Amino acid sequence: MAKRTDVKKVLIIGSGPIVIGQAAEFDYAGTQACLALKEEGYEVILCNSNPATIMTDTQIADKVYMEPLTLEYVAKILRYERPDAIVPGIGGQTGLNLAMQLERKGILKECGVQLLGTSSESIERAEDRELFKEMCESIGEPVIPSQITYNLDEAKEAAKAVGYPVVLRPAFTLGGTGGGFADNEEELIEIGTNAFKLSPVHQVLIEKSVKGYKEIEFEVMRDSNDTAITICGMENVDPVGVHTGDSIVVAPILSLNDHDLKMLNDSAIKIIRELKIEGGCNVQFALNPNSSEYYLIEVNPRVSRSSALASKASGYPIARVTAKIAMGMALEEIPVAGGTAAIEPSLDYIVAKFPRFPFDKFADAPNTLGTQMKATGEVMGIGSTLEECCLKSVRSLETGVCHFHLAKFDSFSDDELFDYIKEFKDDNVYAVFELLRRGTSIEKLHEVTMITELFLESFKKIVEMESTLKANKGDIETLKAAKIMGFSDEYIASLWETPEIDIYHTRKENGITPIFKMVDTLHTGKYIAYLYSSYTGENASRLSDKKKIIVLGAGPIRIGQGVEFDYSTVHAVQTIRRAGYEAIIINNNPETVSTDYTTADKLYFEPLTPEDVMAIIDFEQPEGVIASLGGQTAINLAQPLMDRGVKIIGTDCAAIERAENRDSFNAII
Structure with a gap:
């Protein structure tokens, strides 16, 4: 199918x-889609109600x-504007x-408006629990009894037939x-009463619980020519039972053998083809940790929260490509990072997404x-190792900790920790670290938490490095090894009982400073100014x-600090560029427009701490x-x-x- 020339005006x-x-x-996603459609010559009409967003700027849509x-x-807007199509x-x-x-x-028929991209039939088959189950069974894909x-x-x-415990969806x-x-x-009645109210079609799936299975996700993409690729595979640290938005998520998938990885990847591609989805699609699986038995959990036939994470993890602009596919373009016709959208990304680094909770x-x-998701936002750390990206993520959360240590667990007994x-709780990972410090075996922790052993082994390496640092205060080689991790x-300063600034000066004096690697997953040789720090490599x-001017981002979305600060930082970057300066942004939130590497001249995806920001300043000299x-977030760094x-x-x-100090403010007044 060729690019649509019969469509002139599109509503998003x-x-x-x-x-x-x-x-x-x-x-x-909306900003990317609007700009992508305008780039192809279409008139774009946007309808939205959130004034804090970049997408509602007048230069984004027409x-x-x-x-x-x-x-x-x-409906009023459709009847007045009469667009040719909607991208849903x-x-x-x-x-x-x-x-x-x-x-x-x-209303679409009345106004002569086409639904572009994924058809309404495909959306129904993916979103309607009964139709989805029937479709999976018809192509031999396993679904959980429900x-x-x-x-x-x-x-x-249904619960009696399926057998308790059950999950209501x-x-x-x-x-x-x-x-x-x-x-x-009793619990079913309590949850079910609310569930039926909230479903717009009053439909609830009663599903056999597979709590404790591994949760694996794939972000896949398909065009109208039936070309389908895998953009990113992601693995939840928490097992099935925790919403993926509330789980620590790692990419690429690390703990599966080649057989299981291919099996699930093939299934995701099979699903997107059967559903005839045109654009991006998220497919979630439950995998038995002791065998190759798996079930399909659900499919999102749209750009989703996971799509933004997969985009930033892989450097692949999922929403932009989805919008162009909706207009009839093929993957090989869409330019991406010096190559085309038909090239599957390949990660040579590891990312970890950590949820930000409002508790x-x-x-x-x-x-x-x-x-049911409870996190308000998320952060992402990029590193050369699993330990490095996890430690970056935990200090990006801005919860008052810079490491996997929560003081509240110090006074807990072993039994209380277990x-x-x-x-499942928001801070379980800190309790797990405390148990590892006390010598609890990985086998015991896996049995209780169902966290995959590979992740627990990574956590244990961090705990072992803590002990090494305590035993070798002031040792330069130990310092270097800890920074590489x-x-x-x-945190090193707290273990060595010295001011943090002394650790900074010691590193500088001994040449222990980070370099900055490029997020380059298509490997086309093109320079992409999407960067992360590491203490290894070139x-x-x-x-x-x-x-150069550096703009500090706002970090994760949380109560009181939302998307409005991303709006501010993006506008600052645009103004700096117009004034002829090189605009550099530092941020760690994978959901935002500011962390699209095309927004600024340079994007550093890093924690917003004095140390991490200072490393970039030392290098860039703005x-x-x-x-x-x-x-x-940024004010606290000033x-x-x-x-x-x-x-x-x-x-x-x-x-x-x-402005911030009440006494100073009152003195002025």
Whole structure:
């Protein structure tokens, strides 16, 4: 199929307000899609209701309607604008559900609007639990024993037939909303009552629980010529039972043997072809940890939260390519990073995504995890080893820790720690580390947590390095080994009982400084200014003669600090570039527009700590650093950076102090 020339005007429906399960990743997807369609010469109309987003800027789409995302309002826009087509899979579950409503109500037909990309039939087969189950069975793909129900009485009967424990999965909801595990009928009634209310089609799947299986995801892409590729395979550290948005996720897949990896990858490609999805698609599997038995959990026939993570993990612009495929373009016709979209990415590094939870704001809320997502945001660390990327991620979270150590677990007995980790909780990984420090075996921890041994062995290496550091205070070779593993200066300083700045100076004096590697997964030889630090290998970051300004990003989405600060940092970068300077951004949030490597002249995907930012400043030697646009994250970095001799431009530390310090502010008033 050739690029569509009969289509002139396209409507994209955004995702509306930031909610759990649907955050900044859809601003990233919507922005990419709008720009991709304009690049191909189409007129783009955007409908969205979130003023904090980049996608609602007037230069992103040709026309923006800041209106409620309801059937009534979108129908009015369609009747007035008369676009030729809608691309439904860009605005998350909100956009997808609205597009499906518009078709069912006959509004698309009335206005002569085509649904481009994945067809409504394919969307129905992927989203409707019963149709999905029938499709999987028809092509020989294993699905978990389950029954579709439409009321509580049916749900009770289904649970008896399937056998407890069961998991409830409402159809057409976001982030597992309304779902959960039930061990008995009483729990089923409690969860089911809400689940039926929240499903727009009042349909709930009652599914046999496979809690404890490995959870594996594939992000795959297909065009209308039936060319299908795998963009990224991802592995959840937590087993099935924790929503993937609440789990630590690692890419590429590390713990599977070649047989199981190929088996699941082949299944994902088979599914996207059977569903005839055109564009990106996320496929989730449950794999028995003791055999090659697997089940399909679900398919997202749209750009999803996992798509943003896979895009940043692989450097492959999934939303951009999806938009162009919707317009009839083939993968080999779409340029990506010096090659084409038909080339499968290949990672020569490891990434770890860590969820950011809101329990610091809601201390009395239960911190147990399940199939309903609770994380408000996420961070991603890129490293040469699993240990390095995990340690980068944990210090990116901004939860008051710089390492896998939570003081609250110091006073727990071994029995109390084991009781604590029997349930999935937001901070279990810190309790696991504490048990490893006390000599608990990997076998015992695997038995209790069902975390794959490979990850537990990696955690044990970190604990062993802690002991080595304690036993060799001041030793330069030990310091170098710890930095290669990913340890922060701050944590090493705490073990060596010395100020953090002394560790920094010791490293500098002994030549223990990071180099910067390039995220290059298509291996075309093109220079891509998407960079991460490492203490091994060769430097790939190229210095230019231009004057440089660094903009500090806002880190993970959390309560009180949302996508609005990504909006600010992106606009700062655009202004700096227009003024003729080289714009450099540092951020660690894979959901955002700012971490699209085409936004700034250079992107450093790094933790926002004084140490990590200072390493980039030492290398780049910028004219100054802007710390006033990245929310509290960037503001908190201003003073530590200034103390190290960095020039803070724009709102400086003195002005920040007058505004932030209540006594200083009152004195001015």
